[in-house]
Amino acid sequence: MAALIDRLRDPSEKTLGLLLLAPAFLLLALIVVYPIGKLVFNSFFDLRLSGGGGAARFVGLENYALVLTDKDFWHATKNTVLITLITVPGALVVGLGLALLANLPFKKMGLPMWPVRLALLLPWALPLAFAGLIFAWFFHTEYGVVNDVARRFGADEPTMWLLRPGWAFAAICITIIWKTSSFMALILLAGLQMIPRSLYEAAEVDGASRWQQFWQITIPMLMPSIVVALIFRTITALQTFDIPYTMTKGGPGNATETLAMLIHKTTIEYLDVGYGSTMAVCMFVLSLAVTALYLKRIGQQA
Amino acid sequence: MKTRLLVLLAAGIVVANGFFPAAWILLTSLKTEAELVSKPITYWPANATLGNYVQAFTDQPLLRYLGNSAVVAAVSTVVSLVVAALAAYAIARLNLRRRQLILTCIVASSMFPLVTLLVPIFETMRTLGLLNTYTALVLPYTVLNLPVCTLVLVGFFQSIPKDLENAAMIDGCTRLGALVRVVVPLAAPGVFTAGILAFVNAWDEFLLALSLNASASMRTLPVGITLYQGEFTFPWPIISAALIVAIVPIAVLIALFQERVVGGLTQGGLKG
Numbered sequence A: 001m002a003a004l005i006d007r008l009r010d011p012s013e014k015t016l017g018l019l020l021l022a023p024a025f026l027l028l029a030l031i032v033v034y035p036i037g038k039l040v041f042n043s044f045f046d047l048r049l050s051g052g053g054g055a056a057r058f059v060g061l062e063n064y065a066l067v068l069t070d071k072d073f074w075h076a077t078k079n080t081v082l083i084t085l086i087t088v089p090g091a092l093v094v095g096l097g098l099a100l101l102a103n104l105p106f107k108k109m110g111l112p113m114w115p116v117r118l119a120l121l122l123p124w125a126l127p128l129a130f131a132g133l134i135f136a137w138f139f140h141t142e143y144g145v146v147n148d149v150a151r152r153f154g155a156d157e158p159t160m161w162l163l164r165p166g167w168a169f170a171a172i173c174i175t176i177i178w179k180t181s182s183f184m185a186l187i188l189l190a191g192l193q194m195i196p197r198s199l200y201e202a203a204e205v206d207g208a209s210r211w212q213q214f215w216q217i218t219i220p221m222l223m224p225s226i227v228v229a230l231i232f233r234t235i236t237a238l239q240t241f242d243i244p245y246t247m248t249k250g251g252p253g254n255a256t257e258t259l260a261m262l263i264h265k266t267t268i269e270y271l272d273v274g275y276g277s278t279m280a281v282c283m284f285v286l287s288l289a290v291t292a293l294y295l296k297r298i299g300q301q302a
Numbered sequence B: 001m002k003t004r005l006l007v008l009l010a011a012g013i014v015v016a017n018g019f020f021p022a023a024w025i026l027l028t029s030l031k032t033e034a035e036l037v038s039k040p041i042t043y044w045p046a047n048a049t050l051g052n053y054v055q056a057f058t059d060q061p062l063l064r065y066l067g068n069s070a071v072v073a074a075v076s077t078v079v080s081l082v083v084a085a086l087a088a089y090a091i092a093r094l095n096l097r098r099r100q101l102i103l104t105c106i107v108a109s110s111m112f113p114l115v116t117l118l119v120p121i122f123e124t125m126r127t128l129g130l131l132n133t134y135t136a137l138v139l140p141y142t143v144l145n146l147p148v149c150t151l152v153l154v155g156f157f158q159s160i161p162k163d164l165e166n167a168a169m170i171d172g173c174t175r176l177g178a179l180v181r182v183v184v185p186l187a188a189p190g191v192f193t194a195g196i197l198a199f200v201n202a203w204d205e206f207l208l209a210l211s212l213n214a215s216a217s218m219r220t221l222p223v224g225i226t227l228y229q230g231e232f233t234f235p236w237p238i239i240s241a242a243l244i245v246a247i248v249p250i251a252v253l254i255a256l257f258q259e260r261v262v263g264g265l266t267q268g269g270l271k272g
Helices: A002-008 A012-043 A064-071 A069-103 A114-125 A128-138 A146-152 A163-196 A196-207 A210-238 A242-247 A261-268 A273-301 B002-029 B051-061 B062-093 B099-111 B114-127 B135-158 B160-168 B177-185 B187-205 B208-210 B219-227 B236-256 B258-267
Strands: none
Touching: A012 A273, A012 B062, A012 B099, A012 B114, A012 B135, A064 A273, A069 A114, A069 A128, A069 A163, A069 A210, A069 A261, A069 A273, A069 B002, A114 A163, A114 B002, A114 B236, A128 A242, A128 B002, A128 B236, A146 A261, A163 A210, A163 B002, A163 B219, A163 B258, A196 A210, A242 B219, A261 A273, A261 B114, A261 B208, A273 B099, A273 B114, A273 B208, B002 B208, B002 B236, B051 B062, B051 B236, B062 B099, B062 B135, B062 B177, B062 B187, B062 B219, B062 B236, B099 B135, B099 B177, B114 B135, B114 B208, B135 B208, B160 B177, B177 B187, B187 B208, B187 B236, B187 B258, B208 B219, B219 B236, B236 B258
């Protein structure tokens, strides 16, 4: 007994390591590993929680066969991929612009840095759902500020932003780009500040123009930050839920419904856990590829 | 002089981009319903009123939402910090094999799409009767924040000289004693940074809060405000007031600690 207490008071590296890591791995097992196992398991069952019909019926690959021919599923997948392909490069370009502006020598001119820094942090800290609500108000057909500005510039008819499929999709993408570009800018700004000034000075001596300096020095030196920011943004873009949910609820019809929204609807609203799980597994596979890319990157950095 | 003007212009663009939605919502929250539906729309409120703020608190249990958000975010942040600090110490300090693999495993968990975890978590919480409880959100939020907290804290632990700890152990401290008396106080800034990131993450989360705690009294702020129902239409002035109430705490937090937040975000925090 005394030996045991002694060991607990001054444990070996290995025992201590196990003890310290145990809570983290216990939680991960409970909230990540077990649910994923359960998810895959459920995807082979006809499992509905609605109407008291609780008994699960094994259906093998039937759900998967259904998914393959499910128009709604492919429609939502198409929307999700489109949102990713539009908003990730969009946020990169806007974020890079913001980072370049924020990297100007404010301090040397006696200007405070905090308003600029706070302006980059605020969109990041704002809940996605709030960004969706606020921009839905911007894009309001009757009283939105966007249509008012358009009217002042001579637009005759107000655009029904959130009520027409194409416009709604555009409004959602604009909102996502605004919301995510400032996080991008923060990451890129940190990268910009790491580039040694001497590189630019040397280029100046060699007579390189600003434009050349940007493409020959800034972009290549920034590449590691860009790649990390891009991969991470892609992973979150594939999960897009909050902004379309608060702006259009996936409408009009299901024009702006994403994969996450379809899965949420199927499971939480219709309580069709079996089929919802199958769609979730498919989404899981989609994002796994991107995740693997990201982890490979982290591994290289370490 | 010309450069100064250009730099000022650049600052103006960045500031305007960051603040215009919040500014517009603030203006909207001060307008009366009648002014809001007048055309053409006004930019500056004609008869500024605080009535919308009163109504935001009386029409719906906004105070309750605020409390729910605070409890869930605070508790999950504290638990996450404790668990992450223990794990980060082991990874940064102990002579373990495969520490990189361990860190990768913890980080990888945050890369899984939340909605795929949602389905089984929802089912489990439903079976356990935990839907519409704080536990239903605190548990997943804690895990959600583990990767960020662990990454930030590993960095901080690694920056503390190992000699300090060794000196404490020579002076008779046990290993755990050295951890509590030497390492934790020195890592306090790191713990604080990780804490802010975790708190903001939990405060902002929407999908789980919407799915697991949808009953009126258990909603967090994002869910409560999104599901706010007016009698006939979506009551924009009141919504705007509620949004301002919900944004202010988090804005003050990041304004006070902006340098730490930026440091934490760019070092290890990786959130969209």
